[in-house]
Amino acid sequence: WENYKNGLTVKLLTPQIYIDSIWKILSVLEHEFQSRLSAEVVLVPPTQRQTKSAPVQARPGSVAEKLNNDDNNKVKAHVSAVPYDNVNAFVLQLEGQSRWRLMPNPHAQLNLATDGGAVALKDIDEWSKPTIDTVLSPGDSLYIPKGWVYQQDNHGTSSGDPATEHSLHLKLCCTHGTTGTTGDLLHLLVPEALGEAVQANVQLRSALPKGYHLHLGLAASEVEGDTKRARLQKHIAELLKVVADKALEILDPAVDQLQKQFIAARLPVPLSAREEACCAAGAPHAVIYPYTALRMLRPGIATAVVEAGKVVVYHCMDNSRELYGTALSPVEFELDDGPAIEALLAAYPDSITVSDLEHPSEELDDKIGVAQALFKEGFLLITDEVSKPSHGPPPKKKPGVRGSGDGEKLKKKNSNGVDGKKKLRVQEPDDDDDPF
Amino acid sequence: WENYKNGLTVKLLTPQIYIDSIWKILSVLEHEFQSRLSAEVVLVPPTQRQTKSAPVQARPGSVAEKLNNDDNNKVKAHVSAVPYDNVNAFVLQLEGQSRWRLMPNPHAQLNLATDGGAVALKDIDEWSKPTIDTVLSPGDSLYIPKGWVYQQDNHGTSSGDPATEHSLHLKLCCTHGTTGTTGDLLHLLVPEALGEAVQANVQLRSALPKGYHLHLGLAASEVEGDTKRARLQKHIAELLKVVADKALEILDPAVDQLQKQFIAARLPVPLSAREEACCAAGAPHAVIYPYTALRMLRPGIATAVVEAGKVVVYHCMDNSRELYGTALSPVEFELDDGPAIEALLAAYPDSITVSDLEHPSEELDDKIGVAQALFKEGFLLITDEVSKPSHGPPPKKKPGVRGSGDGEKLKKKNSNGVDGKKKLRVQEPDDDDDPF
Known part of the structure; x- marks a missing residue:
């Protein structure tokens, strides 16, 4: 608490272990979203700006530690960049007030980002006019879509007056939604399909055609009218089709495995x-x-x-x-x-x-x-x-x-x-x- | 040598390190086959049958150790089963004589096997009439195709008379041929393509459709006329096509990586x-x-x-x-x-x-x-x-x-x-x- 007095933010990670009501909320939302949710309780002291954080209870290698590190990364970039997450987040303001600004990620490939990160403010032309700029009071909640950039300030008003009291909010993160993205399913499905296709198809166990490396590779890609190259590409395309067909064949067991993973995480x-x-x-x-x-x-x-x-x-x-x-x-x-x-x-x-x-x-x-x-x-x-x-x-x-x-x-x-x-x-x- | 006198086979692993002529042979063959080759010199004592082996110079975790373990597995199965390898092997008889019997693997899925193993003799109807049953004399060489089952006996004649002298042969194994199988290329290509496709295509970063698990999975596969299921399968098939297209797009750099791996192994x-x-x-x-x-x-x-x-x-x-x-x-x-x-x-x-x-x-x-x-x-x-x-x-x-x-x-x-x-x-x- 010495650090808190000096302006550090305190986070309680995995509060569902200690607080039954949060456990109950998460359990209900888990069913609605068909996804595990993580939670943290964040206490920001009454200072002008959140500058550093001192997370508690982060054990080495635990999920808490990971969240903690993510957070540190965000904080380091606080002044010149704004963070985005690879999760859908819900903020529930419990005590005090906090100002939130958020907008879609300016980089299209970070729309529904698969990893969290930060975007430099200089790359965000419109940051002065964010999509949402609001002050949450106790009882208010806010949805931060996956991949959106956001900034939280412990300000009393949106005009930027310093807050005179602390802010306490609960942040719930929906890790994936419906137990994962389509890419997650493919990450499970495709390597398995490739392994099974190799066992089932002798062409995949055959040596590559002799001299194939003279017709494929970046150096060969600049040669025009290479019919051998075209034949090799067709051969690989056909074998990729074999793998894709095998993937569709084992789609049902792969979905069962994904459900099993979800149940393990619930x-x-x-x-x-x-x-x-x-x-x-x-x-x-x-x-x-x-x-x-x-x-x-x-x-x-x-x-x-x-x-x-x-x-x-x-x-x-x-x-x-x-x-x-x-x-x-x-x-x-x-x-x-x-x-x-x-x-x-x-x-x-x-x-x-x-x-x-x-x-x-x-x-x-x-x-x-x-x-x-x-x-x-x-x-x-x-x-x-x-x-x-x-x-x-x-x-x-x-x-x-x-x-x-x-x-x-x-x-x-x-x-x-x-x-x-x-x-x-x-x-x-x-x-x-x-x-x- | 005490063990050798007691009937144990002695193997010299990676002889190319110590014997320049083997290094030169391997270097030439490596170019011809576009594949790394391994080598071992095998000395079988003048006894009725090769029963155990005492390999030398197998360091823990080394390739030699692996070969050694493979060999032990084979030997254990000697009486009731015959081994096959996941490599093309060439035997060069140097001194004495040895009898070799070999034939195609009776299991079709082990044709061009990706792992070595052994087949129980009871599963081989035709073992009494192998494709090849021959005695090698010094200067003779024999090709053992990948996946074929084989048995070596240190017999003087094919009729099975016990050998009166030792047998020494050099075994060269062509690990893959043209730096790998088509499956090896796909193992390099497909995971990379999936990763890049996820970054490039927002559909792969989207959550799976809500309730998808009610229409996919083994339990759902028995329901007939489920149009939602058919739509989901079509959706996954389209995204698999996206991954396959990405794989063809990055085929040239993947081939370059395979060549690099070959050069690292040469x-x-x-x-x-x-x-x-x-x-x-x-x-x-x-x-x-x-x-x-x-x-x-x-x-x-x-x-x-x-x-x-x-x-x-x-x-x-x-x-x-x-x-x-x-x-x-x-x-x-x-x-x-x-x-x-x-x-x-x-x-x-x-x-x-x-x-x-x-x-x-x-x-x-x-x-x-x-x-x-x-x-x-x-x-x-x-x-x-x-x-x-x-x-x-x-x-x-x-x-x-x-x-x-x-x-x-x-x-x-x-x-x-x-x-x-x-x-x-x-x-x-x-x-x-x-x-x-």
């Missing part, structure tokens, strides 16, 4: 007390019956992908509030269980009754086994009144049904047992009278 | 005494005159590429006989010097006279400056009788011409000075009477 779901009582967090031993109705707690918090001949279910319930704080702990199922799993994941916002699940075996025990294993993972909610654990043991309890198939199907890829899971509670449960 | 050129006397190795201070005729020592040992607005000349004269034993030490020139450099590199097998070089400045001093700087790198040979250093100082010596432009143009990227270069001598020079 926040755990904040539960209300009522929700907690009806899912594994509050009722880990709840029994699943043929008439039990289930649905996901939130849409998109779990996904099923086919990997090495198994259906693998990934979900974000065990994630920590810190990005990648815990590794995903997926559950593997046999391919036969695929349709039942897909039905449970796809039903939202409706519920589905266990006996209505499809299974090639037609066995009720198999359906219950799948539902029980997924319920234990914590992302399913019991929605029928009879099965709800808070209503005590239901009347027609059938011994032997509970946990059917668990031993075979529940294969944790890491060693975290169900009992070892950390409970995620927003507040103390008020109707949790789980009888088991 | 052996230094073995010089005859006569050659050495007429190039920088034997006459480092030779003067270049306007009438001096120059040509490259061997075709393809140097290449000029444009990097960051400079013409950069890479050559293999400073390479060590061990793969990547020394880093490339390129020379940078201004773009203006490009045509003169290109003419000197392209003239082979003809020579070119310095005054005939093209230069935008039309200045003779600039032409001499380029030629002198390249001559110092060691890959150019003086071919006119008058300039030859072995003939002593020429009659019409012009003071001030020597070394013109050196200070400006010779910018070594690493700190190796010209004087620090190791001379590459096949034998002691017999006509080296360099007067300088």
Whole structure:
């Protein structure tokens, strides 16, 4: 705080770890934008201009440290340049006032920039007339589009009077939007497609035509009427088409992988007390019956992908509030269980009754086994009144049904047992009278 | 040798470092195949079968160590499986006899395999009738195509009699052929093209369409008549075309990079005494005159590429006989010097006279400056009788011409000075009477 008194800005990074309300906001926005969001709380002292920042809690190598470095870069360029980010940002003014000026990036190739940076003021002809020049008061919010240049001053008015009080704002950054850009998908898809194309196509494993380097390369590009060169270019173009076709062929699994990456980056779901009582967090031993109705707690918090001949279910319930704080702990199922799993994941916002699940075996025990294993993972909610654990043991309890198939199907890829899971509670449960 | 007596095979890896004749053979083949070759000398003791190997001189992480490990893998599978390599190999029998059986790989996708491995004998129906079953005697050579399965036994005859003497053979492996497969070029080209396409095309920097994951992915692939899915696939196909077009656009610089990689992997050129006397190795201070005729020592040992607005000349004269034993030490020139450099590199097998070089400045001093700087790198040979250093100082010596432009143009990227270069001598020079 000594530094703060001397005019330094204080940033609280990853506040969602410490402040439940920010966790809840981010969790909702994460679903809306289909994207992880980062957050920081920024406290600017009552001085004429933000000159330096002293971030707190930046651990080496952490995301916080990275944000911190980005920020330092921006600050260094403060006087002669204005920063832009590779994220969509939302500013929520909490206390005091702050003046913001922003406008589209003058460099077209930095529109929707993939990296943050700064643009020299001398390159911005129109900076004296920014698109937006506004003062935020408590309760105001501002959207800063990805790639736009912006400047924040802790000024009381847009005419530039020095601020007499501090400014406190929350900045939420939507890292990508819909789990990534189209380029991100291609970055995942294309190298994989190239590898598979080489395995599938012997032409890609053949040596380059003898003497090809005499007809390609910058030196050869100046020779006119080289028919060998034209043939080589056509050959490469055809093989690029082979790779592109392979990419389209593996588009579906690549999209599944992107969804898996999103789930790995998501926040755990904040539960209300009522929700907690009806899912594994509050009722880990709840029994699943043929008439039990289930649905996901939130849409998109779990996904099923086919990997090495198994259906693998990934979900974000065990994630920590810190990005990648815990590794995903997926559950593997046999391919036969695929349709039942897909039905449970796809039903939202409706519920589905266990006996209505499809299974090639037609066995009720198999359906219950799948539902029980997924319920234990914590992302399913019991929605029928009879099965709800808070209503005590239901009347027609059938011994032997509970946990059917668990031993075979529940294969944790890491060693975290169900009992070892950390409970995620927003507040103390008020109707949790789980009888088991 | 204790182990050798007990029946272990001894391998001498990278013999080209120690044996000049192997260095010379490899250097010639390297040009013919446009590919680096590796070599090993294999000594098999007079026993019934090669069972284990005890390689020598395998340093951790070295290529030798890798070869060694590959070999161990093969040997482990000796009884029940036969190996194949991801290289074209040539066996030269030096002493004794050895029996070789080989045939095409039974797995089509291992035709021109990209990795070595072994195929279980039970998967090879025709192994009792291999394509080739022959006994090599000293002087015989055998070609083992990439991907073919083979077995070597130290047998005296093809009927399987145990050998009564040792077998010694040299194995030369052509790692890729024409500096790589078409797939290698695409592995270099495609990621670069994707990166550049993302920078150039705002569609690739845009977020994926909202809800795209509901229409793509394995679960969505089973839904029929999904028009949104078809539109998304078309969108991705169009963007893949953008990447492929970018790849064709940057094909020439990518080929230049591949040539540079080949030059980095090449052996230094073995010089005859006569050659050495007429190039920088034997006459480092030779003067270049306007009438001096120059040509490259061997075709393809140097290449000029444009990097960051400079013409950069890479050559293999400073390479060590061990793969990547020394880093490339390129020379940078201004773009203006490009045509003169290109003419000197392209003239082979003809020579070119310095005054005939093209230069935008039309200045003779600039032409001499380029030629002198390249001559110092060691890959150019003086071919006119008058300039030859072995003939002593020429009659019409012009003071001030020597070394013109050196200070400006010779910018070594690493700190190796010209004087620090190791001379590459096949034998002691017999006509080296360099007067300088």
